[in-house]
Amino acid sequence: MAKPTKLKSNLRDTVAHNIEVPASSTSKDARALRSGQALRAGLLSLLERKPFEQITVREICKEANVHYATFFRHHPTKEALLDSIATDEIAQLNKLTLAIRAADNYEAGFQALCAYVDEHRSLWSILLNGGAGSAMREEWVHQSQLVAAREKPIASWLPTELGTICAATWIAETLAWWLAQPPRAYSVDDIAKILYRMLATSIMAPD
Amino acid sequence: MAKPTKLKSNLRDTVAHNIEVPASSTSKDARALRSGQALRAGLLSLLERKPFEQITVREICKEANVHYATFFRHHPTKEALLDSIATDEIAQLNKLTLAIRAADNYEAGFQALCAYVDEHRSLWSILLNGGAGSAMREEWVHQSQLVAAREKPIASWLPTELGTICAATWIAETLAWWLAQPPRAYSVDDIAKILYRMLATSIMAPD
Amino acid sequence: MAKPTKLKSNLRDTVAHNIEVPASSTSKDARALRSGQALRAGLLSLLERKPFEQITVREICKEANVHYATFFRHHPTKEALLDSIATDEIAQLNKLTLAIRAADNYEAGFQALCAYVDEHRSLWSILLNGGAGSAMREEWVHQSQLVAAREKPIASWLPTELGTICAATWIAETLAWWLAQPPRAYSVDDIAKILYRMLATSIMAPD
């Protein structure tokens, strides 16, 4: 059954837009770059204050000082903008997440993951605890599924797909909780240890 | 930070409606009951086919054969309707979920939980995997937090709040995954065992 | 070849509107009537000041104190509104115009025509000399053609079709010119005589 607000899904569902070709990636015009970045910043700024669904394209444009029509020259819909913001970071993070399994040293992997998030604390705080939290979680699980599909299962007692879901969900939720705590309540080490212990004793536990 | 699509939050955010007093709870009129149930059934029916945000009040009314204006005599908004559908079931389920901790026999607790869901398979399939999945998950976690706040922590190495989040999320995700599988692929027993193994050895484990 | 701004043609060209059924004719709601009349008056008022093509639906609505979306609940396009204003009057006038040929007394026919226009001087002043002048002329010729097609030709030296065009055009142009003159510069009688002399001795003259 369709996950409603999944970013990728929404992206795929968008009908053809006849306007102009979105210039998101290939543009070399300095103006286009400035507009694109302003829109990103504008959306992130709004996500600190209100849920994504209540954010209007017009609001993003006003926040970014970019004309309404210009928005659609960059992104076919506001979901696409959120996705283009999120995809890079999620992919980056997912790389670390999945690297954990490949590495011999799980603990070091979690350590790297948490350190990375800590370095981009404000951004990830918005992404996970801001107005797009649930969309981000879904996208996270989705991307994890894609990557995990190419790996071999771990615990035989736990269906691979479900295992991936739980692992991804667990990491995302933990990080979200962490970022919602007072600044220095928990160190990178603390969280890495929690993550490790939880996964090692449950999902990754041998049969 | 605000959870965006949380049902209760949305409910609380609704501004005053000058129309008539919502008849959802206090009404004794037979017609009002019939309308209320028709609206519930209508929304559930639509949730099987499309995401909640894309469902229109007018659609619900058409599905329920209820006049548009009548909808607002029962619920101030469509979120309120979804909430009124979900709250009861979630509370019911949450009672079972939390009862697991109280019970001496964890496995029996999970068994009861899964059996209950299995009995209401089609409803829960819609709620968890239908168009309101993410809202349901958030509401679930939210209610779990409320209940768990009154209990005493278990594992000292795991912050209580995070433990609750993890337990609620994992159960919800596991059930959602289960309900998305082919009808009889996994038995009530299978899922209960998985849940037990996942949770009992980690969250509920002593320090 | 297609007459571009012909009102009827534009009407026919309009694609399907999915909004709600236009309530122009059958509505009994007092509010709908008030909106409809306000829109008519608004357009006429604007036509005194600027060409039809430069008039915007939004302007009409502002002038009429009617919401933009409401416009389309009455008319699929601004051309349709103009048409619904014009058709009645043109048909009325055309009846008189064509009646001239049927009557024994041409002069009396022209007299009646001019008297009618004089009675609705301000309206016709707007229609013929306002911002919709050329559209009105084209519609006039068009309707004349339709009616004349059912009559038998008069002067053999002049192709019927061309004769009709000429008659309709001349009458329209003469009336337009008349209405543009200072109020009492020419009497109803003067114009009736001019029309009679122009048309009776040429178009209606036998071979």
Added chain:
Amino acid sequence: MAKPTKLKSNLRDTVAHNIEVPASSTSKDARALRSGQALRAGLLSLLERKPFEQITVREICKEANVHYATFFRHHPTKEALLDSIATDEIAQLNKLTLAIRAADNYEAGFQALCAYVDEHRSLWSILLNGGAGSAMREEWVHQSQLVAAREKPIASWLPTELGTICAATWIAETLAWWLAQPPRAYSVDDIAKILYRMLATSIMAPD
């Protein structure tokens, strides 16, 4: 009262353009000439198929294989382009039209007029019966008025101004009708005779 789509009026109404100086007249560059001619041809080609108002600057450019921005280096607006196409021809034709009154031999004058139009049949077919028909008629009457203002009236029973309007309108309508007929249905001679007979027996008739 303002004639709405009159080309000259539209031209006069255009606000200052800060772009570059229009190269239409003063340019000697071969490239500029080529662009200018391509735009003229493009507009005429489109006018065969659709009304002027529905033609887009971008369409003209695509038709002419000229870049959009280049259009404005030649003409401030599409009306200006149409005007620059039409003015020459109308002036040419008007010269012949007015020459009729000066010449002793009216019939020869009409003959010359019709012959000229016949020679440029395809162009005038577009101008009069194409998508800019009504604008052309209005411009025609307008120019006729300007020239006629310097002449002395003919028939005392007919106000000069109205006489000019009717004459110009009559000629324009007749030519338009002629050009809309099958290629060789009416000869140059036929039309010249019709024009002559109509005007001689009505507008030009002595008191």
Added chain:
DNA sequence: CTCTAATCGAGACGGTACGTCGCGTCTTACG
């Protein structure tokens, strides 16, 4: 036969109007 300046293609951008859609309120007229 350069080289300088005019011309052009490409396209991002701010604007304004379009017509559609769903919302929630509120009036009516009907049964």
Added chain:
DNA sequence: CGTAAGACGCGACGTACCGTCTCGATTAGAG
């Protein structure tokens, strides 16, 4: 005389052209 039907104001949606404005890349035509 209460309720359905639905007109209405509202405001966001996404599209379409508009005309302005950099930019480089050519390509004349004057020195």
